[in-house]
Every structure is written in structure tokens, then in C-alpha cells.
Amino acid sequence: MRNLRLALVGFGTVGQGFTKLLSRKEHYLAEEYDLGVEVTAIVDTVLGTVVDHDGIDLDWALEKVEKDGEISDDKDPDTVGLIREEDFDVLAEITFTDIETGEPATSFIKGAIRSGKHVISTNKGPPALAMTELEELAEENGVIYRYEGTVLSGTPCINLGSEAMGGTEVTAIRGILNGTCNYILEEMEKGTAYEEALSTAQELGYAEADPTADVEGFDAGTKIVILANKLMGADLKISDLDRSGISGLTGDEVRDPDESGLKTKLIASAREDDGEINVEVGVEELPVDDPLAGVNGVLNAATFATDTLGDVTIIGPGAGSEATAQSLLTDLLAINDRL
Numbered sequence: 005m006r007n008l009r010l011a012l013v014g015f016g017t018v019g020q021g022f023t024k025l026l027s028r029k030e031h032y033l034a035e036e037y038d039l040g041v042e043v044t045a046i047v048d049t050v051l052g053t054v055v056d057h058d059g060i061d062l063d064w065a066l067e068k069v070e071k072d073g074e075i076s077d078d079k080d081p082d083t084v085g086l087i088r089e090e091d092f093d094v095l096a097e098i099t100f101t102d103i104e105t106g107e108p109a110t111s112f113i114k115g116a117i118r119s120g121k122h123v124i125s126t127n128k129g130p131p132a133l134a135m136t137e138l139e140e141l142a143e144e145n146g147v148i149y150r151y152e153g154t155v156l157s158g159t160p161c162i163n164l165g166s167e168a169m170g171g172t173e174v175t176a177i178r179g180i181l182n183g184t185c186n187y188i189l190e191e192m193e194k195g196t197a198y199e200e201a202l203s204t205a206q207e208l209g210y211a212e213a214d215p216t217a218d219v220e221g222f223d224a225g226t227k228i229v230i231l232a233n234k235l236m237g238a239d240l241k242i243s244d245l246d247r248s249g250i251s252g253l254t255g256d257e258v259r260d261p262d263e264s265g266l267k268t269k270l271i272a273s274a275r276e277d278d279g280e281i282n283v284e285v286g287v288e289e290l291p292v293d294d295p296l297a298g299v300n301g302v303l304n305a306a307t308f309a310t311d312t313l314g315d316v317t318i319i320g321p322g323a324g325s326e327a328t329a330q331s332l333l334t335d336l337l338a339i340n341d342r343l
């Protein structure tokens with residue numbers, strides 16, 4: 005049986021979800037994959053840092069956070085030093101996303117790669133800003149950097165396009181890549197005003213207190229840049245996006261689909277025009293027979309136009325603790341496969 009040692013940096017919603025999943029699937033991973041996973045470090049600037057070379061008891065860590073609101077009082081870790089010096093195989097980088105700088109996550113990822121560790125991450129900042137650099141660095145250092153959870157969380161999307169459909173050429177992508185906007189637009193189709201729909205989304209935990217990244221299309225835009233660069237060979241930056249969100253929409257602009265026969269969706273798209281790949285985020289009215297028209301609530305979806313299969317659409321959860329943790333597990337198993 006192979007034993008992989010993990011360091012978890014970021015122990016928030018997704019970090020704890022991943023810990024729960026690893027604990028729940030311990031026997032399954034041993035039986036089905038002949039794989040043991042040991043977490044030897046958990047690092048979090050709010051919840052504290054624990055290092056145990058014999059493996060941290062994951063249930064203890066989860067119970068401790070629930071009971072005490074922290075796992076230790078070490079809140080000022082030297083994260084880069086720990087990543088470089090500790091002896092582990094895979095860094096799970098699960099800290100907050102900064103789409104302007106990609107930091108501190110990009111430095112954590114580079115530090116891990118340079119010290120010969122594989123990386124799995126759900127953070128959109130690093131691949132949106134430095135995908136090629138990080139992938140080349142990983143190759144030079146003989147390790148693997150995977151980031152499946154950055155788009156559609158655990159619903160296969162990046163690995164669907166790059167691995168499961170290997171050999172096909174993705175010629176265009178259209179997606180519903182932000183569940184918060186999809187939820188709000190659906191409520192508006194029922195006649196609810198934008199502000200009321202947003203505040204319900206916040207009460208339900210779908211939208212942040214500051215919803216700007218979602219409702220102005222930055223989140224969906226970052227994801228379509230990642231997809232276009234990874235699956236269509238583009239070299240785009242977030243500043244290349246032609247972007248508009250949903251915040252300015254009035255009730256008149258979001259029609260009742262029972263009357264119009266059209267569904268209003270925030271669509272992120274990448275397509276080639278005159279040899280150039282363009283990425284865009286904006287509101288579109290879709291005919292009901294478009295597969296994306298039937299994507300309801302906080303679900304996400306992506307349609308890939310391909311040269312061999314025609315259109316392929318995948319629909320599934322785009323966020324959530326366990327759904328995003330699943331992407332880390334998928335990435336971890338893909339690394340295990342290649343060792």
C-alpha cells in the first residue's frame with residue numbers, strides 16, 4: 005500500500021470539507037486504491053497550525069475546531085518555510101482567492117513545487133494569473149500541479165476537457181460558472197426584484213456579504229480564462245475579458261420564461277474569432293432547448309464544442325464544502341495514478 009503525506013494550507017470551508025472526506029473515505033481509499041493518506045500538517049492563519057509527523061488525527065482536528073473554534077494558538081505560521089522544509093508529498097493549497105495578485109497562494113505553490121512536492125489546489129488566483137509558469141515549473145521539478153476545483157468544484161470540467169476527452173479539440177466553451185448569479189436570475193424570472201433576490205441568496209449562504217466578485221462577473225470571468233487557457237491553448241489575462249454582470253438588471257430585463265420562451269442566464273464564453281480567442285461574460289436569453297437553459301438554482305454547467313464529439317455539456321455542483329473537497333480527492337488520485 006502506498007502512503008501519501010499531505011500538508012493542508014487553509015482550513016476553512018473547503019479545508020475542513022476535505023478533511024472530513026479523507027476521514028470518511030479512509031477505508032474506501034485503502035480498499036479500492038491501495039492508498040493511505042496521512043495529513044502531517046494543517047496550517048491556517050485563523051484556526052491555528054498543527055504539525056505531527058506521525059499523522060494528525062483528522063477527527064480530532066475537526067472536533068477541536070467545532071468545540072474550541074481553533075486547532076491551536078499558533079496563528080502566525082511561517083507557511084513558506086514550513087512548505088519548503090517539512091517532509092510531505094502533496095500540498096493541498098486551499099487558502100482564499102486573490103484574483104489581482106494570486107498571493108499568497110502562488111508563493112505557497114511555487115515553494116512546494118521547488119521543494120519537490122506535488123500540489124492540489126482549489127484556488128483560482130494562481131492558475132488564472134500564472135498557469136503556464138506554474139505548470140512549467142512543476143514539469144521542471146518533476147512534480148504535478150492540479151487545480152480541478154477552480155472551475156465547477158468537484159464536477160469534472162478541467163480534467164473532462166484535458167483528459168477524459170483527450171485528443172478532441174475544444175473549439176469553444178460556454179458555461180454557467182457562477183451559481184449565485186444563476187440563483188438570482190431564476191428568482192428574478194419569477195418576478196422578484198434584484199435586491200430582494202440578492203439578499204435571499206446571502207441569507208441562504210450562496211452569496212458573500214460583499215457580492216461584487218459574483219454579481220459583476222469577475223468570478224465567472226476568472227473561470228472562463230482558466231478554461232480557455234487550459235483547454236483552448238489561449239494565453240489570456242483577466243484584463244482581456246469583455247465582462248458585464250447582473251447587478252444593473254431590472255425586472256423588465258429578466259422576462260418570465262413562460263411568456264417569452266427564453267431563459268435568462270449569465271453566460272461565460274470563450275470562442276475563436278479570426279484566429280484569436282475571445283473571452284466574455286454577459287447576460288444572454290437562451291432558447292429553452294439549449295442545455296444550459298435547464299441549469300437551475302446554484303448548479304453550474306459547461307458546454308464544450310469539440311471537433312469529434314460535437315457539443316458536450318456537463319452539469320453539476322459548482323461550489324460547497326464537500327463538492328469542492330471532491331475535486332481535491334480527484335486530483336490526489338490522479339497524482340497517485342501517475343506515481
Ligand SMILES: NC(=O)c1ccc[n+]([C@@H]2O[C@H](COP(=O)([O-])OP(=O)(O)OC[C@H]3O[C@@H](n4cnc5c(N)ncnc54)[C@H](OP(=O)(O)O)[C@@H]3O)[C@@H](O)[C@H]2O)c1
Binds near residue numbers: 015047098101153325
Ligand atoms: N467554498 C467553495 O465552495 C469553493 C469552491 C471552489 C473553489 N473554492 C476556493 O477554495 C479556496 C478555499 O475556499 P474556502 O471556501 O474554504 O475559503 P475559507 O473558508 O475562507 O477558507 C480559507 C482559509 O484559509 C485561511 N488562510 C488564509 N490565508 C492563509 C495563509 N496565508 N496561510 C494559511 N491559511 C490561510 C483563511 O483564513 P482567513 O479567514 O484569514 O482568510 C481561511 O481560514 C478559495 O481559494 C476558494 O476560492 C471554494
